[in-house]
Amino acid sequence: MIGxxxxxGRVLLAALVAILLAAPLVADRYLVSxxxxxxxxxxxxxxxxxMMGFAGQLSLGHALYVGLGGYVxxxxxxxFGIGPWLGVFAAxxxxxxxxxxxxxxxxxxxxxxxxxxxxxxxxAEFTRIAFDHIDYAGAAGGLFLRVDDDGRWWNLRGGPLxxxxxxxxxxxxxxxxxxxxxxxxxxxxxxxxxxxEAAARALGINAFxxxxxxxxxxxxxxxxxxxxxxxxxxxxFPNRVFDINRSIELILAPVVGGLGTVFxxxxxxxxxxxxxxxxxxxxxxLGINAPGVKAVFYGLALMxxxxxxxxxxxxxxxxVLRLTERRPTEPRP
Amino acid sequence: MNASFVLxxxxxxxxxxLVYGLMALGLSVIFGVVRVVNFAHGEFTVAAMYAAFLLxxxxxxxxxxxxxxxxxxxxxIGYGLQVTLVHRFVGRAEHEQFILLVxxxxxxxxxxxxxxxxxxxxxxxxxxxxxxxxxxIIVDKVRLYAASAALAxxxxxxxxxxxxxxxxxxxxxxxxxxxxxxxxxDVRRLYALTFGLGLACVGAAGxxxxxxxxxxxxxxxxxxxxxxxxxxxxxxxxxxxxxxxGVLIGVSEALAGLFLAxxxxxxxxxxLLILVLVLRPQGIMGRRV
Amino acid sequence: MTLLxxxxxxxxxxxLTAVDEVSFSVGAGDIFAIIGPxxxxxxxxxxxxxxxFAPDQGSIAFAGERIxxxxxxxxxxxxxxxxxxxxxxxxxxxxxxxxxVGALLHRPKVDAAHAHxxxxxxxxxxxxxxxxxxxxxxxxxxxxxxxxxxxxTDPKLLLLDEVMAGLRPAxxxxxxxxxxxxxxxxxxxxxxxxxxxRAVMALAARVLVLHHGTAIAKGAPEAVVRDQAVxxxxxxxxxx
Numbered sequence: 001m002i003g004x005x006x007x008x009g010r011v012l013l014a015a016l017v018a019i020l021l022a023a024p025l026v027a028d029r030y031l032v033s034x035x036x037x038x039x040x041x042x043x044x045x046x047x048x049x050x051m052m053g054f055a056g057q058l059s060l061g062h063a064l065y066v067g068l069g070g071y072v073x074x075x076x077x078x079x080f081g082i083g084p085w086l087g088v089f090a091a092x093x094x095x096x097x098x099x100x101x102x103x104x105x106x107x108x109x110x111x112x113x114x115x116x117x118x119x120x121x122x123x124a125e126f127t128r129i130a131f132d133h134i135d136y137a138g139a140a141g142g143l144f145l146r147v148d149d150d151g152r153w154w155n156l157r158g159g160p161l162x163x164x165x166x167x168x169x170x171x172x173x174x175x176x177x178x179x180x181x182x183x184x185x186x187x188x189x190x191x192x193x194x195x196x197e198a199a200a201r202a203l204g205i206n207a208f209x210x211x212x213x214x215x216x217x218x219x220x221x222x223x224x225x226x227x228x229x230x231x232x233x234x235x236x237f238p239n240r241v242f243d244i245n246r247s248i249e250l251i252l253a254p255v256v257g258g259l260g261t262v263f264x265x266x267x268x269x270x271x272x273x274x275x276x277x278x279x280x281x282x283x284x285x286l287g288i289n290a291p292g293v294k295a296v297f298y299g300l301a302l303m304x305x306x307x308x309x310x311x312x313x314x315x316x317x318x319x320v321l322r323l324t325e326r327r328p329t330e331p332r333p
Numbered sequence: 334m335n336a337s338f339v340l341x342x343x344x345x346x347x348x349x350x351l352v353y354g355l356m357a358l359g360l361s362v363i364f365g366v367v368r369v370v371n372f373a374h375g376e377f378t379v380a381a382m383y384a385a386f387l388l389x390x391x392x393x394x395x396x397x398x399x400x401x402x403x404x405x406x407x408x409x410i411g412y413g414l415q416v417t418l419v420h421r422f423v424g425r426a427e428h429e430q431f432i433l434l435v436x437x438x439x440x441x442x443x444x445x446x447x448x449x450x451x452x453x454x455x456x457x458x459x460x461x462x463x464x465x466x467x468x469x470i471i472v473d474k475v476r477l478y479a480a481s482a483a484l485a486x487x488x489x490x491x492x493x494x495x496x497x498x499x500x501x502x503x504x505x506x507x508x509x510x511x512x513x514x515x516x517x518x519d520v521r522r523l524y525a526l527t528f529g530l531g532l533a534c535v536g537a538a539g540x541x542x543x544x545x546x547x548x549x550x551x552x553x554x555x556x557x558x559x560x561x562x563x564x565x566x567x568x569x570x571x572x573x574x575x576x577x578x579g580v581l582i583g584v585s586e587a588l589a590g591l592f593l594a595x596x597x598x599x600x601x602x603x604x605l606l607i608l609v610l611v612l613r614p615q616g617i618m619g620r621r622v
Numbered sequence: 623m624t625l626l627x628x629x630x631x632x633x634x635x636x637x638l639t640a641v642d643e644v645s646f647s648v649g650a651g652d653i654f655a656i657i658g659p660x661x662x663x664x665x666x667x668x669x670x671x672x673x674x675f676a677p678d679q680g681s682i683a684f685a686g687e688r689i690x691x692x693x694x695x696x697x698x699x700x701x702x703x704x705x706x707x708x709x710x711x712x713x714x715x716x717x718x719x720x721x722x723v724g725a726l727l728h729r730p731k732v733d734a735a736h737a738h739x740x741x742x743x744x745x746x747x748x749x750x751x752x753x754x755x756x757x758x759x760x761x762x763x764x765x766x767x768x769x770x771x772x773x774x775t776d777p778k779l780l781l782l783d784e785v786m787a788g789l790r791p792a793x794x795x796x797x798x799x800x801x802x803x804x805x806x807x808x809x810x811x812x813x814x815x816x817x818x819x820r821a822v823m824a825l826a827a828r829v830l831v832l833h834h835g836t837a838i839a840k841g842a843p844e845a846v847v848r849d850q851a852v853x854x855x856x857x858x859x860x861x862x
Contacts, residue, residue, distance in 0.1 A: 058428050060435075109611050113427050114370045118561050119610060122603040125558065129600050185726045185735075192723045195712035202672065202706070204698035204727040204775055244554050248435060255432055260714075291451070292443030292550075299439030306432045307418065310425070 009323035017172070024164055032160050036232070038273045039167035040225065045253035045265035046174035047221035052251070053260035054187065055214035056194025057106075058117045061124030063246035065095040065219045069226025070236050071131065074143050077231075083155040088227045092220045098123065099219030103212045121244060128242035142237040145230070156231035163232050170228065171266070174221065179262045181217075190214060194260070222250075245295070252298055256305045258312025267314040272301060337469040342587045344472055348480040350583020352541050354576035355483040356556065357563035358490065359534030365570040366507040366527045369419055370431050373438035375556025377532060380441055381407060381539020382548035386454045389543075396456060397482060400540040404486075407536030412529035419528065420521060438553060446550040453547035479541040484576075486537050490530065491572055503527050507570065555599070562606045568619025577617060581605075625650040625779055625811050626671070631680035631690075633666055640666040642835040643680065648779070653805055653812045655826035655843070657819075659856055662832040664815045665707055668781055671813075672704045673697040684779070698727065703777030705768040707784050707815075713757035717748055720756050720767055724774030739774055746770040746800060762793045769797075773804070779811045780804075786818040798824045819847070831855070 005013060024032055044066065051057050072094050073087035102123055106116045132140045147157075156162070181187045189210045192200035201207050230236055240246070257268025276294045283290045309316055318324045360374045371377075384403050388394040422430040463474040494500035503523050505513045514520050546552070559582060567578025582602050589601040609616060626648040633641040641663040648654045656664050670677050676691040683689065689697055698704075703724075712720050721742055725735035743749040746766045751759070756767060765785055772780060782801075786794045798821050804810045816822045822829065822843060829846045831839040833855040839846045846852055 052428070056428075058431065105607065105611055109614075111610050111614065114431065115565070115610055115614070117431065118558075118565070119607065121558060122562075122606050126600055126603045129597055132596060133594070183732060185730050185732060188719070188723050188726055188732070188735075191715060191719075192712055195714060196710050198694075199706065199710040199712065200723070201694040202698060202704050203724045203771065204695050205723070206695050248439065251432075259428075290447055292446035295443040296440050296447065299436045299443065302436030302439065303433055306429055306436065307421070310429050 004325055005323060006325045008321075009318070012323060020168055024161055029160060032164055034274060034277050036160070036164055036167045037277070038269045039164075039171040040228065040232075041250065041253045041269040041273055042171040042266050043167070043174045043228075044222050044225040044250045045257075045269060046171075046178055047218050047225065048251055049254040049259060049261075049265050050178060050181065050190075050221070051214045051218035053254060053258075053264065054182065054194065055190040055211055056197075057211055057214060058113070059102075059120040059215075059218070059247075060117045060244070060251070061120030061122070061247050062218075062222055062250055063242050063244070064098060064120070064124040064127055065222035066226040066229060066246065066250075067124075067127065067131070067236075067238070067242040068095045068098060069223030070230035070241055071137055071143065071226075072223075073227040074145060074230045074236055075137060077145065077155070078143065084227050084231055085156075088224055091223045091227050095219045095223030095226070096216050098127075099215045100212065103215040107208050107211050121247070124242055124244065124247060128238050131238035131242065138236070140238060142235055143230075145234040147234055163228075167228065167232075170224065175262060175266060177221075182262060186210065186213060191260070249298070252302060254312075256301055256313060258314035261312065261314050263318075264312050264314045267317060268312070271313060272298065275301075339588075339591070341470045341472075342591050343584055344470060345476060346584035346587030347580050348473075348476040348583070349545060349587065350580035351480040351483045351576065352538055352545065352579075353559055353563060353583055354567075354579025355487055355534055355541070356538035357560045357567065357579050358487055358572060358575040359531040359538065360560045361564050361567075361569060361572065361575045362490075362534065363528055363531035364564060366503055367415065367419070367524045367531075369415075369422075369528070370427075370434065371531070372431055372434040372557060373441060373553075374535065374560045375558065376438045376441035376553035377407070377535045378539040378542060378556045378560075379445060379548060379550065379553045381536045382543040382546070382552075383445055383449060383454065384536075385540040385543040386456060386548050389456050395458070396540045396544050397478060400482065400537050403540045404533040404536040407539075408529040408533035410529075411532030412525045414532075415525040415528035416521075420524065423524075438557065442550050442553040445548075445553075449548070449550070451550060453549045455547040456543055458544065473545075475544050479544050482541055483538065486534065487572065487576060490534065493530075494572070499523070499526065558599075559602065562602050564616075565614075566605055566609045566616055568616030571616070571618035574616055574618030581617075623650045624648070625652075625685060626813065627681075627683040628667075628671070629681045629683070631667070631670060631677045631682060633663075633670060633675070634678050639835050641670070641677070641832075644830075644832065644835070644837050645680075646830050646837065646840060648811060648813055650778075650811055651805070651809045653801070653814070653825050653827055655822045655829045656813070656815050656832060657817070657822060657829060657846075658832035661834075662855075663835040664832055665783060667832070668704065668783055668813075668815060671697075672702065672781060698775055698777075701776070701778035702781060703772035703775050703779070704781040705765075705772050705783055705785055707787075709761075709764045709768045711756035711759070711764055711767055711771075713755070715756055716752065717754050717756055717759065717763075717767055718743065718752035721748075721770050721774045724771040727775045735774075742770045742774045745804070746773070747796070761788050762790075765789065766797070769800075777810070779813060782812060782814040782816075784815055784817060786816060786821045789818075791820065794818060794821055795824075797821070801825060823847075 023035060048062050051059055069091040072091040073084050076082040076087040076090060077084060102120060106119055111119060131137055137143060189205045192205060193207050193210055197207055252272055253268030254265040256272055258264030276297060279294050279297050283293055356378050360371055363369055363371050381403055385396040385399050388399040389396060422433060458475060460474055465472045465474060494504055502518050505518060506520055506523050563575060563578035563582050566581060567574030585601045586598040590598040624647045629645050630643045631641055632643050644667060658664055669675055671682055673692050673694040681688055681690050684700055684702060689700060718739055721739040722735045725738040729735045729738055743752050746769060748766055748770055759767060769785060786797060801812060805812055826843050829843045830837055831846055831852050838851045838855060839849045
């Protein structure tokens, strides 16, 4: 575990927050949209980080919760006129129900490691195909939200500024939540379980309950991300939103940034998203039609990090720039 | 819909399933011995499909012949991969190994997308539409050849593991790694050999797969999932289990496609996976851990 | 007062009877040792007391209540702490955080848990190394960490599985002294599996000898080590 931010680190963080708050005043529309993407990946990345980085449970089907969150809130809006600020509760409830089911199957029957990961993939794929056939939700043709509907901010109908500050708030909230959780009893229990579940149980930790809590928090947060994405993009297709590539996409930032750390997903998102966008912009500029080049880059980034710096960029950065409190012995990445 | 039609669908499922089984065999070998969770397994299979496609389109090589050089090439790739990258992850946290292979999978899928585009790449064999009449049912010639080839390769692998010294050494590593090292077996080399053999199966299976399906980048993750489902359902570490599991999945997919909807065929496989994980995690042929 | 009562406990593993109708009791404040050649069933017995698996027959009672069949975490919450034969530290956590995890059981507030962890670490001579990563410790220190962590859960009964293995005589003596202190100061009841006779003789008031799953001797250490059957079990009949 790396130490808390020292004075230097806190100043830097404050500066970053200030810059991000002021950014829309000077940045162009494109930059704002890239920042929104960064905040979104920070947010869902942090949600996944809680479950994997802290509690040690590998989920490769997290897009399930994004999709459920999106569809539930979108359907409540389209069919019943219920705005997303209320709809989010239903979205979270549904996502948590699925998470509870997966957690129960996995933890009750002792399914761990790769088998658990496969279980999560199976659930996501199953749901993807199911939604392809649910006509009420638009089936494969998708769901569309009208952009000009209402115009009221509390229904998340508005311009990029609205989504920008909302995304920033979500990302910041996720970081604060993670920082807080990591210092609670539950946070310690998660780490113990991640390191050695049998030893953790021998110390009186109810592993089932702790792991289930991780899954529920993680799925709830991710569902909120789903609500955001539905109302920001204004469309939902089962093949896109539940896709396994989405599941993999959202683990990139926390893995590259640093699993099990508070700022890992932030650093990861700030590195990967702009680079990915730059790559796309470059190929567009050069007139090359290269679908998948961004993903190849992400794959390479993933492999490079895991081979060379498996604990992620953030611990290394924190050490090199001396942003955290010095501890006599630090983990060697 | 009459009985003979359903029977035909089942037979088709069995034949497809044997090719799936060969692919899964490669995973069982890799997972069972080297304990590497090859999340790029399906992606490698698709790469092999493209290789067969290229050899056919450029040089007119029949995939049943191309199977051999492709398998050899994939053996080399597997050996090289294990020696350069994978062996570093042997002692490390489980999730790091997964992520390495997920990264590799992403590269392969999107690499093939970049090179070949998203459209399906079929092979048109001269005898592609021929069939045999077996009793009341019609059996595709190509499918039958593919399944037979898959069985042949599986049998060869079985004989290798059972009756050669190297094969026995590999089985020893799977059984008891420390013991194997203690008696002087070169574990690193054997691991590399095993990874190579596993990917060779994939290479062969991919070449065969191209005769019954069309190469598409998006099939990568699909096949990875199928391979894992087969290995889990059939039982880890059991060669027979991989083939039996393959047939089971092949048939259930075929029947699901017939009675539910073609796009829903994988749902049955997933349901099967969940059931097996919960009720009998060692699979049909696996030993209870 | 009897703290732990093990009554006719049996465990079979597919044809092998690892523990065969073993009975003994440990009084509060006692230090009780279980010895026996390798494969005698000692760790299996421990695992049943600690809840890793349930006995096939017989019962285990702690402070008057039946505990056989309960889960490991429930048993720890009742007041039984255990160490593992092959130590299992949390490698990526610091020494202090390892112990804090144990301390959190009865002290939900993290600050209080840290304070208690400090106390425990001092007792086990680990306070100076509290910021080191557990993975960086030497074996003797890992053994101490294992004990410290279990101790932090405020157990009434501490199960120690071969805690002296691999320690040099000086380190063994230090560990014996620490355990004696704990027993004397807080009345901690200790049940230990040991091969190191130096420690057994120094610590235990009573000893149980297991061989092929059965109890072949019970009593004071001096008497037990001279028992004919015990000597035979260790050295073989020809050696006598």
